[in-house]
Structures are given as C-alpha cells and as structure tokens.
Amino acid sequence: LEQGSMRHGQRMINSMHPAEIARLIESLPPAKREIIWEFVEPELEGDVLVELNEEVRSELISGMDAEELIAATEDLEVDDLADLIGDLPETLIERVLQSMDAQDRERLSSILAFEADSAGGLMNLDAVTVRPDVTIEVVLRYLRMRGELPDRTDRLFVVNRHDKYLGGIDITTLLTEDPESTVAELMDSAVEGISPQTPAPEVAKLFENHDLVSAAVVSPEGRLLGRITIDDVVDVIREEAERSVMSMAGLDEEDDMFAGVVTSARRRAIWISANLATAFLAANVVGMFEATIEKVVALAVLMPIVASMGGIAGSQTLILIIRGLVLGQIEQSNARWLLWREIAVGLLNGLVVAGVVGTAAGLWFRAWALGVIVFAALMINLLAAAIAGVGVPLVLKRLGIDPALAGGVTLTTITDVIGFASLLGLGTLFLL
Amino acid sequence: LEQGSMRHGQRMINSMHPAEIARLIESLPPAKREIIWEFVEPELEGDVLVELNEEVRSELISGMDAEELIAATEDLEVDDLADLIGDLPETLIERVLQSMDAQDRERLSSILAFEADSAGGLMNLDAVTVRPDVTIEVVLRYLRMRGELPDRTDRLFVVNRHDKYLGGIDITTLLTEDPESTVAELMDSAVEGISPQTPAPEVAKLFENHDLVSAAVVSPEGRLLGRITIDDVVDVIREEAERSVMSMAGLDEEDDMFAGVVTSARRRAIWISANLATAFLAANVVGMFEATIEKVVALAVLMPIVASMGGIAGSQTLILIIRGLVLGQIEQSNARWLLWREIAVGLLNGLVVAGVVGTAAGLWFRAWALGVIVFAALMINLLAAAIAGVGVPLVLKRLGIDPALAGGVTLTTITDVIGFASLLGLGTLFLL
Numbered sequence: 001l002e003q004g005s006m007r008h009g010q011r012m013i014n015s016m017h018p019a020e021i022a023r024l025i026e027s028l029p030p031a032k033r034e035i036i037w038e039f040v041e042p043e044l045e046g047d048v049l050v051e052l053n054e055e056v057r058s059e060l061i062s063g064m065d066a067e068e069l070i071a072a073t074e075d076l077e078v079d080d081l082a083d084l085i086g087d088l089p090e091t092l093i094e095r096v097l098q099s100m101d102a103q104d105r106e107r108l109s110s111i112l113a114f115e116a117d118s119a120g121g122l123m124n125l126d127a128v129t130v131r132p133d134v135t136i137e138v139v140l141r142y143l144r145m146r147g148e149l150p151d152r153t154d155r156l157f158v159v160n161r162h163d164k165y166l167g168g169i170d171i172t173t174l175l176t177e178d179p180e181s182t183v184a185e186l187m188d189s190a191v192e193g194i195s196p197q198t199p200a201p202e203v204a205k206l207f208e209n210h211d212l213v214s215a216a217v218v219s220p221e222g223r224l225l226g227r228i229t230i231d232d233v234v235d236v237i238r239e240e241a242e243r244s245v246m247s248m249a250g251l252d253e254e255d256d257m258f259a260g261v262v263t264s265a266r267r268r269a270i271w272i273s274a275n276l277a278t279a280f281l282a283a284n285v286v287g288m289f290e291a292t293i294e295k296v297v298a299l300a301v302l303m304p305i306v307a308s309m310g311g312i313a314g315s316q317t318l319i320l321i322i323r324g325l326v327l328g329q330i331e332q333s334n335a336r337w338l339l340w341r342e343i344a345v346g347l348l349n350g351l352v353v354a355g356v357v358g359t360a361a362g363l364w365f366r367a368w369a370l371g372v373i374v375f376a377a378l379m380i381n382l383l384a385a386a387i388a389g390v391g392v393p394l395v396l397k398r399l400g401i402d403p404a405l406a407g408g409v410t411l412t413t414i415t416d417v418i419g420f421a422s423l424l425g426l427g428t429l430f431l432l
Numbered sequence: 433l434e435q436g437s438m439r440h441g442q443r444m445i446n447s448m449h450p451a452e453i454a455r456l457i458e459s460l461p462p463a464k465r466e467i468i469w470e471f472v473e474p475e476l477e478g479d480v481l482v483e484l485n486e487e488v489r490s491e492l493i494s495g496m497d498a499e500e501l502i503a504a505t506e507d508l509e510v511d512d513l514a515d516l517i518g519d520l521p522e523t524l525i526e527r528v529l530q531s532m533d534a535q536d537r538e539r540l541s542s543i544l545a546f547e548a549d550s551a552g553g554l555m556n557l558d559a560v561t562v563r564p565d566v567t568i569e570v571v572l573r574y575l576r577m578r579g580e581l582p583d584r585t586d587r588l589f590v591v592n593r594h595d596k597y598l599g600g601i602d603i604t605t606l607l608t609e610d611p612e613s614t615v616a617e618l619m620d621s622a623v624e625g626i627s628p629q630t631p632a633p634e635v636a637k638l639f640e641n642h643d644l645v646s647a648a649v650v651s652p653e654g655r656l657l658g659r660i661t662i663d664d665v666v667d668v669i670r671e672e673a674e675r676s677v678m679s680m681a682g683l684d685e686e687d688d689m690f691a692g693v694v695t696s697a698r699r700r701a702i703w704i705s706a707n708l709a710t711a712f713l714a715a716n717v718v719g720m721f722e723a724t725i726e727k728v729v730a731l732a733v734l735m736p737i738v739a740s741m742g743g744i745a746g747s748q749t750l751i752l753i754i755r756g757l758v759l760g761q762i763e764q765s766n767a768r769w770l771l772w773r774e775i776a777v778g779l780l781n782g783l784v785v786a787g788v789v790g791t792a793a794g795l796w797f798r799a800w801a802l803g804v805i806v807f808a809a810l811m812i813n814l815l816a817a818a819i820a821g822v823g824v825p826l827v828l829k830r831l832g833i834d835p836a837l838a839g840g841v842t843l844t845t846i847t848d849v850i851g852f853a854s855l856l857g858l859g860t861l862f863l864l
Binding site: 017019020023026027028029140143144146147148149151152153154171172174175176207208209210211213230231233234235237238240241242244245246248249250251253257258261262264265268269271272275276279280282283286287290293294297298300301302303304305307308309312313315316318319320323324327328329330331334337338341344345348349352353356357360364412416420 | 449451452455458459461572575576578579580581583584585586603604606607608639640641642643645662663665666667669670672673674676677678680681682683685689690693694696697700701703704707708711712714715718719722725726729730732733734735736737739740741744745747748750751752755756759760761762763766769770773776777780781784785788789792796844852
C-alpha cells in the first residue's frame with residue numbers, strides 16, 4: 001500500500017510542468033524536498049533545476065553525484081545551460097563542456113560572454129532564419145523538411161549570406177499571403193534588433209510596449225545573434241517586481257524561504273544593523289534634549305506621533321517617485337513640478353493632521369502651548385517628508401544606489417531626526 | 433519654424449506604439465497632456481485610451497466631444513472596447529452600441545458579463561477555430577482564403593459542431609507535419625480550457641508555468657468562449673506587482689501621478705488617518721508611564737530604538753510571508769514550520785541587537801540595570817515581531833483583507849505598542 005501511494009505521488013509530480021515542480025519544491029522544508037526530488041524523472045531534473053531559485057538549486061546540486069548532473073544537463077537548451085552552469089562544481093563544468101559538440105560549446109560561450117541580466121544573457125540560439133530572396137513557397141517547403149520548430153516561434157528572422165539581420169516575417173504571414181511572393185516583399189523590416197548589451201528591464205519594456213512574442217538580438221555590426229522569447233521576459237518582469245518588494249526590507253528574492261536559522265539570521269543582520277545605526281542617530285537627537293523631557297514629559301509621549309506621521313506621509317511620496325523612476329516617467333523636467341505638488345499635498349494634509357494632533361495634545365495635557373508646538377513640529381516634519389520623499393530617491397539614483405533598497409531607511413531616518421528635533425527643539429525654546 | 437517643429441513632434445508621436453504614447457502622456461503635467469493629445473491621430477486615439485491609467489483616461493475622455501469619441505472607439509477590438517466602455521458618458525454608450533452590428537454587440541455583452549479581472553474579462557473573441565475531422569491541407573487552404581490572422585495567433589482551437597472545445601493545434605504544427613494528417617491526429621487535447629471565472633492572477637500563473645502564448649477560455653458546459661493572449665497577461669502581472677508595492681503605502685496604482693493637490697491630499701488622508709489612529713494608540717501606551725519617564729529620562733531616549741528595531745525585523749518576516757502567500761507557497765502545513773524558524777531567527781538576531789543596544793545604553797547612561805532592561809525589552813519585541821510577522825498576514829488573509837495593504841500598519845502598531853510597553857513596563861518595575 002505504502003509503495004502504491006508512493007508510485008501515485010511520483011506519477012502526479014512527473015505530470016507537472018517543471019516550473020510547477022520547482023515552486024512545489026521551494027515551498028517545502030529542506031527535509032521533504034529530498035523526497036520529492038527523488039521522485040522527479042531524470043529527464044525533467046535539468047528543467048526543474050533551471051526554474052528553481054538559486055539557493056534551493058545549489059542545495060539540490062550539492063546532493064547529486066557527477067553522473068546524475070551530467071545526465072540532467074545533457075538535454076537542456078543552451079541558454080538554460082548557461083543559467084545553470086555557474087552553479088555546477090568546477091570539475092563538472094569541464095566534463096559538461098567536453099560532452100558537448102563544438103558548435104554548442106561555441107554557442108554556450110557566446111551566451112556566457114554577456115551579463116545574465118542583459119539581452120545577450122536572455123537570448124536563445126534557436127532562431128530560425130530565411131533569406132530575403134526566396135519565395136514563401138520555398139520557405140514552406142523548407143520548414144516542412146526541417147520538421148519541428150522551436151517553442152514560441154512566431155516569426156522567422158530574415159538574414160543575408162553574412163548573417164546580417166534584415167527583419168522578420170510572421171509565421172501567420174506565411175499561411176495567409178500569396179506563396180509566390182518573396183520574403184523580402186512581406187517581411188517586416190521596421191522592427192529593429194535588440195542590442196545584446198540592453199539591460200533586461202529595457203528588454204521587458206520593449207516587449208510590453210510592442211506586444212512582442214519574440215525578438216531578434218543583433219550585434220552592433222548588425223549580425224543576428226539569437227532571439228528572446230516572451231516566456232523569459234515574463235520571468236524578468238516577475239523577478240524585477242519581486243526584487244523591488246523584497247529589497248524594501250533588505251531581502252533578496254533569490255533567497256530560500258526555508259533557509260536555515262543561522263543562514264537567515266546572518267543575512268538579515270546586515271539590514272538590521274544598518275537600521276540600528278540610524279536608530280541610534282535618532283536616539284542621539286532625543287538624548288540632546290534630556291533636560292527638556294525631564295521637565296515636560298508630555299513631549300516624550302507625543303514624540304512617536306510626530307516622527308511616525310512624517311515617516312508615513314514621506315513613504316507615500318517615496319513610493320510614488322520610485323515607481324515613476326522605474327517606469328521612466330520621471331525626469332529633471334517634471335521632478336520640480338512633482339516636488340511642488342508633493343510639498344503642497346504635504347502641507348495640506350499637514351494642516352489636518354497637525355490640527356488634530358495639536359488639539360488632542362492640548363486637551364490631553366491641558367496645555368495649549370504644547371498643542372501649538374506639536375502643531376508646528378508636525379508641519380515642519382510633513383514638509384521635510386515631502387521634500388525627502390521626492391529628493392531621496394532622485395539622489396540615490398544619481399549615486400547609483402537602488403532607491404527601493406535604501407530609500408525607506410534614508411527617508412525614515414530623516415523624518416525621525418527632524419520630527420524629534422523639531423518637537424523637542426521647539427519645546428526647549430518655548431516651554432521651559 | 434514653429435509650425436515646422438510642431439509637425440515634426442506630431443510625426444514623432446504618431447510613429448510611437450499606443451502603449452508608449454500612453455506612458456508619455458501619463459508622465460506629463462495635465463496642461464502639457466492636452467497638447468500631446470491634440471497631436472495623436474484619430475485612428476490611434478482609441479488604442480491610446482485603452483493603454484492609459486483609469487484616471488488620466490477619464491480626464492481625456494471628458495475633454496472629447498461625442499463625434500471624436502465615437503470615431504476613437506469605432507476601430508477598437510471588442511475586448512478593448514469592453515475595458516473602455518465603463519468610462520464613457522451614459523448617453524454615448526447608447527450611441528456606440530447602436531453603431532455596432534448585432535454580432536459585435538452580443539460579443540461585447542458576453543465579455544461585460546464577466547469581472548474585468550477574471551479570465552472572462554481578459555479574453556478576446558478572435559479565436560480562430562477548426563474542426564477535428566479535417567486534414568491539415570484543408571486547414572491550410574482555409575487559412576489562405578481567410579486572410580490575415582489575429583495578432584498573437586500561435587494556435588488554432590479545435591471545436592466540434594456545437595462549439596465544444598476539444599483542444600488546440602499549434603500553427604507551427606501545421607507547417608511541419610504531414611498535410612494528409614487530420615487535425616484530430618495532431619491536436620493537443622491535454623491543454624484544458626480556462627474557466628471564465630478564473631481570477632486574473634491565477635491565469636497569469638498558468639501562463640507562467642506552462643509558458644503559454646495564448647489559451648482557450650471555456651464555459652462550464654465546455655463551449656469555447658474566447659482566448660486569452662500573453663500581452664494581456666503581461667499587463668496583469670505588471671499591474672499586480674505595482675498594486676502590491678503601491679498598496680503598502682495605501683496608494684492605488686490607477687491613480688494619476690500628476691493628480692491635483694486637493695485630489696491627492698484627499699486620497700492620502702485616509703491612509704494617514706488610519707496610521708494616525710495607531711500612532712495615538714502607541715502614544716497612549718507611553719502616556720501610561722509618564723511618571724517613570726520623568727524619573728528615568730534615558731528610557732525616553734531608548735524608546736524609539738526598541739520600537740523601530742521590532743518594526744524593521746518584523747517587516748522582513750512580513751514581506752517574506754506575504755510573498756509566499758502570493759506565490760501560493762504557504763499553507764497551514766508549512767506555516768507552523770516557518771513560525772518556529774522566524775522565532776529562532778528573531779531570537780538569534782535579538783541576542784546580537786539587544787546585546788549591542790543594551791551594552792551601548794549601559795555605557796551611555798552609566799547604568800547597567802538600564803542596559804539589562806533594554807536588552808530584555810528588545811528580546812521581547814523581536815520575539816513579538818517574529819510572531820506578528822508570520823501571524824498578521826495569515827490572519828488578514830483569512831479575514832479577506834489584503835495583507836500588502838494592511839500588514840505593515842498592523843505590524844508596526846504591534847511592535848510599537850509592545851516595544852514601548854516592555855521597555856517602560858520593565859523600567860517601572862525595576863528602576864523606580
């Protein structure tokens with residue numbers, strides 16, 4: 001019976017798509033992963049490894065012996081192998097390379113020459129090409145002779161004798177246009193090839209704006225190098241989105257959700273330490289006003305409100321600006337417009353928030369002077385929040401630092417410091 | 433000269449793809465949008481409107497007269513018209529419907545019957561269908577007679593006489609397999625149709641896991657209703673990603689980045705008010721310990737550190753869990769495992785953070801008892817942060833509230849309250 005249900009599980013797993021198996025494995029604690037991994041058929045193993053996140057992948061690879069690994073990588077497409085090869089043990093890379101034929105080895109090295117997150121790193125080498133001077137009929141005969149086309153082939157690429165890229169011709173065009181026409185007459189030469197150095201997010205934007213399924217990658221000299229297909233672009237979009245959310249908390253989207261306690265703790269410690277340093281900075285500002293707090297304890301009670309309201313309002317502006325930067329919608333010319341708009345919004349909402357908190361503070365502590373001071377401190381902090389919300393991401397971007405990663409910490413440090421300093425400073429001036 | 437450069441600008445804009453024109457218009461302040469919009473050729477206007485975010489779209493629509501709007505919507509595909517029609521003035525909807533032929537009107541209402549963010553709302557009605565019993569040769573002749581195929585047609589759908597969905601056949605199969613074979617012999621019947629009620633994110637996962645370019649939407653009775661294409665799925669993925677980032681700051685991804693000051697201020701006020709309420713809650717906790725702070729002012733200085741460290745550590749756990757929920761990788765069975773892991777990570781990092789802060793506090797204020805109390809308060813708060821980081825999103829999800837929207841506020845309220853209460857509570861017990 002036990003063996004029967006094992007066999008059932010095995011069948012179920014192997015009927016899944018490699019990407020689905022990968023998501024399933026990632027969602028299991030390490031011990032159970034081994035069991036599932038044992039179930040996966042050898043011919044699927046390579047594709048599952050490609051789909052796994054980096055950390056889980058290396059974990060599984062380290063548990064496989066050389067023969068298994070060679071078998072798993074054997075049937076992979078060259079572009080998938082390029083993604084995987086960096087995670088293989090040194091000695092094995094040598095053997096994998098030797099087991100490939102000369103052409104594939106050359107192809108592999110041509111992909112590895114580009115950054116993984118560039119058009120060159122994303123491309124497949126399975127573009128089907130035709131010459132411009134042949135007729136559709138000849139193309140149709142050639143395709144039938146050639147047999148099965150690569151997945152997601154929606155267009156053939158037109159090249160001349162020297163592999164120079166001339167344009168593309170849709171498969172559907174072959175089916176609906178006059179077979180006597182030549183490729184040159186029907187091809188679409190308006191679609192420019194993508195340079196292999198183009199960063200992956202730019203490639204994604206191109207695909208999105210032009211609703212592409214595949215596109216040519218073309219060298220600066222105009223030679224067709226390969227093609228990028230929408231499935232890899234979808235992965236780029238998904239990863240980019242995940243990275244921006246995860247990096248807001250100093251996390252890496254390639255990290256294993258089920259990583260061990262020590263590994264996780266060590267990783268997060270960096271982020272926590274960075275935030276600890278800024279927390280000390282803010283605490284230090286409070287420390288400067290100890291004498292004031294001792295006399296007007298109410299200030300210590302109101303302190304967190306002033307600081308956190310600045311952080312909340314500032315984060316709204318920050319996220320709006322970061323998104324605008326990602327979409328390429330913010331530039332010098334409209335940044336100033338946005339700054340004034342955010343300042344106006346900040347002051348308007350400031351009037352309401354500061355009014356409520358000021359009145360509440362006045363009533364709570366039966367001290368109207370305190371209410372006025374809280375009002376003023378909140379107005380100052382919401383103004384600072386608007387300016388920092390626009391300025392911080394722009395400055396970080398210019399410094400080459402990812403605003404999604406460092407923007408939040410920088411902003412809340414500013415709003416904490418200014419919030420504490422304005423409330424306690426005004427308190428020192430007018431309440432003592 | 434002025435007119436010459438105007439004409440140049442006009443040519444440039446109309447050479448862009450509708451999606452690119454839409455992004456450009458969104459990135460401009462309202463006044464400049466009008467100028468660009470005037471430049472856009474009438475035949476592009478409809479497609480640009482479809483690509484714009486809701487707010488900018490209604491703004492432009494309100495500036496167009498009835499004739500312009502009718503002209504703009506005339507050439508739209510039915511599924512795009514379905515997205516747009518809700519934003520048209522009532523009186524105009526009537527006229528648009530009248531200008532359509534009976535078949536298109538029926539199609540439109542069949543799409544409008546489904547939620548916009550479901551498979552039914554995403555589908556196009558341009559699926560090309562064939563019968564199972566015909567040969568490839570017949571299909572090829574039919575296609576050539578039919579002429580141009582809809583964009584992103586990578587497969588034809590196989591239906592019987594009663595429109596019952598039987599499977600799909602790849603266009604590339606038509607080109608490479610024996611023309612004498614029948615459709616039934618070569619079709620892929622393993623690919624199930626998508627139910628029209630399937631939520632858009634589920635559709636996106638299907639496309640991602642199976643690397644699809646198009647897929648059939650099939651009614652519960654098995655009738656082919658339409659097809660979904662990858663370009664619409666890419667938009668779903670992008671919007672979903674944007675929504676989750678924006679909602680963390682209580683923002684809506686459909687809002688106009690350049691909305692007026694009053695509109696923006698009013699929108700953000702809701703989020704700020706919710707946070708203000710929680711800030712008062714935290715302040716109230718501090719208020720309960722006024723007498724303690726008056727005697728040991730150092731506690732007021734250290735308060736923000738204890739609270740913010742809990743918030744930072746908790747946010748890391750929170751974002752990890754929210755991502756796991758979105759990916760469908762967290763369930764009852766592994767949630768408990770994750771909770772213990774997060775508690776262990778929290779306590780491990782707690783030892784370091786609490787050690788550093790406790791020692792620093794002891795040195796700073798030359799009071800070792802204070803150092804020990806800060807140490808203990810931080811340990812308590814990091815433990816609470818781990819539990820809340822796992823528990824809050826799970827509870828919110830069960831309550832039907834989006835964890836990305838409400839998770840952050842709820843978590844930091846908990847870590848603020850517990851941070852303040854533990855530090856000041858312990859201070860009251862042991863330092864007075």
